[in-house]
Amino acid sequence: MSVGTILLIILILILIGVLPSWPHSRGWGYGPTGGIGILLVILLVLLALGYV
Known part of the structure; x- marks a missing residue:
């Protein structure tokens, strides 16, 4: 997994949590x-x- 994919997953989980x-x-x-x-x-x- 790339760093961008991991960041995307974390942001989606945070979005659901708030x-x-x-x-x-x-x-x-x-x-x-x-x-x-x-x-x-x-x-x-x-x-x-393509920056991340």
Whole structure:
């Protein structure tokens, strides 16, 4: 596995973990999900362009 693939898997797991439907993160709102989502999009763009 390449480093980019491992980072992508970790970011997806973090994105699932911060969804407000889970009891531990219900009070957080959508802020963490949006931040992790932006990181995920940036990583996907870098993977598509071949930088990672």
